[in-house]
Amino acid sequence: MYRRLLLWLILLACYSVAAIAITQQFELPRWDWEDELTTALGVSIGVLLVFRNRSAYERWWEARQQWGKLINESRNLSVKVAAFAEIAPRDREIMAELLIAFPNALRMHLRGQRDPLPSIEALFPEIANAEHRPGYISLQIFKLLNKWNRDNSLFASIRILERQANGLLDVCGACERIRNTPMVPSYRFMAWFSVLLYCLAAPWPLGMNFEWYALPIILLSNSFLVAMEMVAETIEDPFGLEHDDLRLENYCKGIEAFVREMLG
Amino acid sequence: MYRRLLLWLILLACYSVAAIAITQQFELPRWDWEDELTTALGVSIGVLLVFRNRSAYERWWEARQQWGKLINESRNLSVKVAAFAEIAPRDREIMAELLIAFPNALRMHLRGQRDPLPSIEALFPEIANAEHRPGYISLQIFKLLNKWNRDNSLFASIRILERQANGLLDVCGACERIRNTPMVPSYRFMAWFSVLLYCLAAPWPLGMNFEWYALPIILLSNSFLVAMEMVAETIEDPFGLEHDDLRLENYCKGIEAFVREMLG
Amino acid sequence: MYRRLLLWLILLACYSVAAIAITQQFELPRWDWEDELTTALGVSIGVLLVFRNRSAYERWWEARQQWGKLINESRNLSVKVAAFAEIAPRDREIMAELLIAFPNALRMHLRGQRDPLPSIEALFPEIANAEHRPGYISLQIFKLLNKWNRDNSLFASIRILERQANGLLDVCGACERIRNTPMVPSYRFMAWFSVLLYCLAAPWPLGMNFEWYALPIILLSNSFLVAMEMVAETIEDPFGLEHDDLRLENYCKGIEAFVREMLG
Amino acid sequence: MYRRLLLWLILLACYSVAAIAITQQFELPRWDWEDELTTALGVSIGVLLVFRNRSAYERWWEARQQWGKLINESRNLSVKVAAFAEIAPRDREIMAELLIAFPNALRMHLRGQRDPLPSIEALFPEIANAEHRPGYISLQIFKLLNKWNRDNSLFASIRILERQANGLLDVCGACERIRNTPMVPSYRFMAWFSVLLYCLAAPWPLGMNFEWYALPIILLSNSFLVAMEMVAETIEDPFGLEHDDLRLENYCKGIEAFVREMLG
Amino acid sequence: MYRRLLLWLILLACYSVAAIAITQQFELPRWDWEDELTTALGVSIGVLLVFRNRSAYERWWEARQQWGKLINESRNLSVKVAAFAEIAPRDREIMAELLIAFPNALRMHLRGQRDPLPSIEALFPEIANAEHRPGYISLQIFKLLNKWNRDNSLFASIRILERQANGLLDVCGACERIRNTPMVPSYRFMAWFSVLLYCLAAPWPLGMNFEWYALPIILLSNSFLVAMEMVAETIEDPFGLEHDDLRLENYCKGIEAFVREMLG
Structure with missing residues (x-):
């Protein structure tokens, strides 16, 4: 800019x-x-x-609020998964990787980039073929929730985790809306x-x-x-890389640090 | 315009x-x-x-937010249906067609058009008689949810899908409100x-x-x-076809692409 | 006006x-x-x-939004009741009458009128004695929901219908608030x-x-x-009958048409 | 004022x-x-x-909205309690008294008054010692809900009543926020x-x-x-007694009339 | 300032x-x-x-609203825990300490301070190692809820307490957002x-x-x-210690007084 x-x-x-x-030189008539x-x-x-x-x-502030919501939902999800002691440690690790990968995938999605996400590609190789990577990660989160729900690790309280998981895709949709709809x-x-x-x-x-x-x-x-x-x-369009744009990298790192502290 | x-x-x-x-010609009195x-x-x-x-x-921005909500609800619904592996593949396909048809039906409803919706008319021929086509499609979605709830495919968690399904008609109502209520x-x-x-x-x-x-x-x-x-x-009235109006066709296509990727 | x-x-x-x-006649001192x-x-x-x-x-726009919410809640309720095939046809009819009567009762309540509601008075003669008719109709809706919940027609999912039913009285309260609180x-x-x-x-x-x-x-x-x-x-006070006021009759008719199409 | x-x-x-x-008398220099x-x-x-x-x-309008919410929550609670026919008549009466007492206790709390609440003190003498009377009344409401939940009068649907009961304390907190935080x-x-x-x-x-x-x-x-x-x-600070302040007494009376009509 | x-x-x-x-002394040319x-x-x-x-x-007002929300959620949580008579007195005390510690931890977190929290460190010595203390306290609250849910003290209604517990971390995230994102x-x-x-x-x-x-x-x-x-x-940045900043200490004390009255 x-x-x-x-x-x-x-x-x-x-x-x-x-x-x-010109005005000095030619002595124009004064209008x-x-x-x-x-x-x-x-x-x-x-x-x-x-x-x-x-x-x-x-719009800029709404975009910031959406990323704030993303941080909140990721935190609440990781705190709750950590509190439910019945979940297998391996599943916890997968959930942690998914929660960490989501903001990074969203960040690249909003910027039209497509850098690899090594840790998540090791777990789910098919993500390489996914058109909409945040959507794919969200699908894996819901599959985990469904699995836990069916083997009764959640004591019939899937609703508690599901509300936060919904929030991830909501944030994705809201950010796409801001990016794709310029001012009239x-x-x-x-x-x-x-x-x-x-x-x-x-x-x-x-x-x-x-x-x-x-x-x-x-x-x-x-x-x-x-x-x-x-x-x-x-x-x-607050998702770019200019001086006034949002610091998406920082938010991603903040989520990663919190999730690792809770589920690491 | x-x-x-x-x-x-x-x-x-x-x-x-x-x-x-006239002012030049007639030397009017200066008032x-x-x-x-x-x-x-x-x-x-x-x-x-x-x-x-x-x-x-x-109003324009609220209309955009409502369509953003429609995109979010459709996405979350399709991701969840995809994550619930117990649902019959045929039912998944029907749900995909319904989710794709809803925004198109709403778009035409808001513009006073009534083009045919071939893929949904093949499944539900009675839609040709429906006065309010978005309402009819929403009814079929709820019937599917109810069916899944009763044969226990959802593990007693119909609430998880129902909240999103509500959102479809909410968006429809909000868009009608914007279209039908001009400025004072x-x-x-x-x-x-x-x-x-x-x-x-x-x-x-x-x-x-x-x-x-x-x-x-x-x-x-x-x-x-x-x-x-x-x-x-x-x-x-942001639902028309003029240059400043919302690009409803694009949103419909975006929903279709996502739903097909998840449930296709 | x-x-x-x-x-x-x-x-x-x-x-x-x-x-x-006077200023022409008397050559007043210029101040x-x-x-x-x-x-x-x-x-x-x-x-x-x-x-x-x-x-x-x-305020005007908020009033319009509240009536939009009323339309949405009535629609969602009627779609859901229609989707739950286990409900007795007679109960469906009663629910349809209640949903159609509510906006009309609210409209008259807001305008200080009290015209008879023949179709609902045939079903519930005591409404003639009710001070707050929208409240009375809401009570009957909840009684129906409770009945369905107890004879298990709802598969333990009363929450799905209850949220919308709440909305009716919420709209009533918000409209009363707008009507009864003039500007400072x-x-x-x-x-x-x-x-x-x-x-x-x-x-x-x-x-x-x-x-x-x-x-x-x-x-x-x-x-x-x-x-x-x-x-x-x-x-x-947007609930009156002047040119700029809201077209409450139209909204009531819109709800009636939709409910009749779904439950009629 | x-x-x-x-x-x-x-x-x-x-x-x-x-x-x-002075300016007339002393012929000051004109600055x-x-x-x-x-x-x-x-x-x-x-x-x-x-x-x-x-x-x-x-702030004034937000305070009005909070009291509007209080009216809505009280109404919905009383309608639902009235619709659940399984509740003992004595419990209904207690709930009615609690719902009527809450807005009055809140009104006095916001104005720094502490007039007696005779009807509620007859039922719960300990309220005389309560520092925060709205909080105490809210506690009694939740105790009633818990009792009904345990003896199964609510058919496992305590959530239906609990959401409204939460609203009472939320309103109390929001009003205290408005009263205690003056403009910067x-x-x-x-x-x-x-x-x-x-x-x-x-x-x-x-x-x-x-x-x-x-x-x-x-x-x-x-x-x-x-x-x-x-x-x-x-x-x-819209909770005072001046001409422009909110008519809290009227709202309290409105709640009382409605609750008595439903549960009286 | x-x-x-x-x-x-x-x-x-x-x-x-x-x-x-200078203008007086040098008789500059008037421009x-x-x-x-x-x-x-x-x-x-x-x-x-x-x-x-x-x-x-x-932003200032939003920060105030977030702390108001924190007060509301803490109050509702403590009232509900007090109403559920089946909970062991020891667990109640722990919950009271956690609810009192959360706002204090958040206050210090927002100000970059890290004073000790003696009463909570006596219960959970590991908090000394926690990077994000509000997150750690929130985790302990969810662990308590999960424990109560599993030994059935909550009659399968964990959702009732969980919604408020979520609110604590939501407030934390919103306050961090306000603090970390300066104006464009x-x-x-x-x-x-x-x-x-x-x-x-x-x-x-x-x-x-x-x-x-x-x-x-x-x-x-x-x-x-x-x-x-x-x-x-x-x-x-309304979380500082200047004259116009929010009185965070007062809010913390208000929460403490209320929680002690309910659970003390």
Whole structure:
């Protein structure tokens, strides 16, 4: 993002310098309406940018809440499996590997990556053929629960574990929803178009009024507007690798540490 | 939407050109109050449009969340059915067809269409007579669950599947609610009326002040206001086929791919 | 609402005409402070009206969501009862009548009406003595569920039906809450008082500045303010019979059609 | 509240009169910056007051929702107990008394009162020693449920009643949270301090500009600001006895009427 | 916070005094654009600060709600355990100690402290080795529940206690989420940078216009802006020990008092 931002700002700065130079050189007729135009644009940009950044931030925070839910469900599941002393140690280990693999598989799924998951591939080689790896892992978790339920290790209380296991796929679906549904396209276009129009129109009346002194104002307002727009674009899809995105690796490591402490 | 928008903008542009031409030709008396009028209108339009677009966006996003819930419930149901090895393969296939048919039936139901659903009509010919097809499919899902519960394939844990099956009809009801309840009619009328009034009133004082230079300002503010209003109208009912509407076909295909991978 | 709105606007128009006439006739001393007064009032009104309309709209939408929940719960209940083939046909009919009667009883309860419910009174004559008819119908539904639970028609899964049955009374309580709790009284008073004060104060400075040309501005801003206030008052209690209120009859008919298709 | 409000307004009115009188008498040098100061203060007050009133209103509405939940849970509990015909009449009566006593005990608990609850003290004399009376009543409700569960009156469906019984203490906890956690102290201080500063600073520049005509503007804006602040303070803790507070007595009576109709 | 705030304000005050002194001394050329600059900055700061404080407050309130949930779950758990008379008194005591220790362990966990928990270390010496103490305590609670479930003290209703026990770890996860995820870094930087820029730029045009009379305006707006920013930073992480932070000790004591009254 920062590289793109810088590029835009340099381009707009060159444009502004040229615009002010022209206004200085050629003694253009002063049009009052340009002032009015930039004011009107300013207000409509304000409305659009507040709206756009607010909704982008809400998506970012919802994504964070979903990963928080994933952490909670994984923890509760591992604590409960640890508390049920009747479960065979081998099954516990498998459950631990599945719970650790799920967030990693989801992380890669959301980023369009497909690195291998060695520890889980050793247990379930067929995962290599699975299209939707989080779904496959979730299936194995439910198969374990069903097995425990049938050999009565859970004392007829499968519901206690099942509710948390559901949560894993719920989180997966919610994250896919956030990733796959961008902001209403018309709003995106209007926000971006207004910002651009303002940046292109502002240098002319300001250049005529304040000469070269207008440059800092123009650069500052350009930076602010373009940066706001770009931050909104970035956090709208919060699963990437940019500076403002969520630290998915950390959450995965947090889950792993907790599960290993409980079931390791 | 775009055609209607264009039509409106052309009409308003012609009107504005005519208005400015008249102000140029006839040397009308300058009325200060027109300026005040457009300012007052501008503020009230701002308040109304922000309010209107915010609530329209919230409906759009709620509709998206409901379809996200539909995806989650379908996935969890298919994963669980796949994990319960005791279910007859034939029953699994029927469940898969039902889970795939539900979103398609809902999609057509929300759009007022009624294309045939061949794969489900082969299994349940009576669906052709059903008034409410999503309701009918949901009934068949519950009948399957009840059957499994009675022949004890679920080990007395019907609750595990039932919660998800409920979710299907809940999504259907929520989507119908969004489709059938437009914004408070008085707000819609006031927003639309203010926008129109502003577009009709603005050319006169601007034409007198800035002559032909007023045209770009007028065209720009008209485009912005009419576009905002039309986007709000479009996304208020997000189940249509316009550019900003939800991609229901994609969600249906996503459910189908997942269900086939799990139960296919 | 429209009649009250019209009455107010006519009264305010007469008042404005009188005010402007007086300012024309008597050459009053021009007080600058009146201008300042109307500006200050305008801002505080804006804040109050946005706040008031936003919260009124939220109540309206919450009421709509509660009725949507009612539709969902009734549908899910009827689908499940239809799927449980072990229930006696007579009991199914009774359940259908109860599910159809509930929304109608709630609708009348919310509007303070008490029309007879012939089909349910034929089954349960004591309902005529019930103070709280939705509560009475809910009681009969739970009695049916308890009966089915005891003669084992539900295979020990009463929880499946009970959750939906709870929902009916929950909706009833939420609707009563919205109807019985108006906006914080002080805010209501302040919003209404500011609007009135503005409408009474505005004609004087505007009349002095723009003479008779001030009339359209005054009428327009009066209409806008009084209409916003009245819409907020109307949708605050969304169960009435005015144009902006919810179409409760339609929802009742929708439930009836669905229940009859499933259980009829 | 009204008495405190009046007192403040009278004090501020005297101060303003004095300020204007001084500006009239002594021909002070006119400082432009005072005008700027009041504008800057006005904007920051606007931001703070909107924020403060919005969050105070949200607390008020959440408190109302919690009491609405209390009504719903009490109703559902009494309907279900009435539907379970196997329960001894004496137990029903005790449950009715407990359900009626809970909201009253909670109401007094929230207001720091401790009036006697005669009907419940007749049944459970130890309540006189209980520190937390709503908690004690909730304990008795759970003891009843446990008793019914053990002698099998509930057909192994204690979960059906238990969910509602949980709700009672949840409401109690949520209300205590609202009562015990005031708005972030720094925001409270800043809002109150800005209002006061504005009221103290505004008379000077206005008095110099408009002489005695400034008085109505000053009084009006003072009233508005101080009233907004005081309303926010009042509804922040909505369990008191002031005009804008919730009508807890009415809710208690509503619960009593319903429970008596069902279990009486 | 107050010390840092004071330091900043003193630094900014010195800077402002110097700036005004220079404008007085050297008769600088008056640049109109500085006025424009501060206005543009003022608006963008307003937007950013409102956004920032609103989202910081929402986090603060969510943290409070999570602790409220913790109080509710602990209370409900202790009431239920007290109501189930079949549980051995020794087990009750252990449960009471665990429920009292959990909030204290969580409080220290959130603050990065690790004071000893004597009463729980006497019962479970291994807690000294536990990395995640709240997780360890939660594990012991589930082990107790499992034990009671197996020796049938709960009459097959473990679900009744399990739902509340889940809540403890859910609260823990939600609080960690709030503590570990600061506001989007780009927004933080932009808010802080704008405030600083404004404080550095404002003295120059104001000093030129109003000479030394500008000082109170500058100090006041500086205080307001820096204070708003600092309050937002403080309440963003509401688990600290500053004045605006949550009173975690009080909540812990409240839980202890209630649990002791029920199970003591």
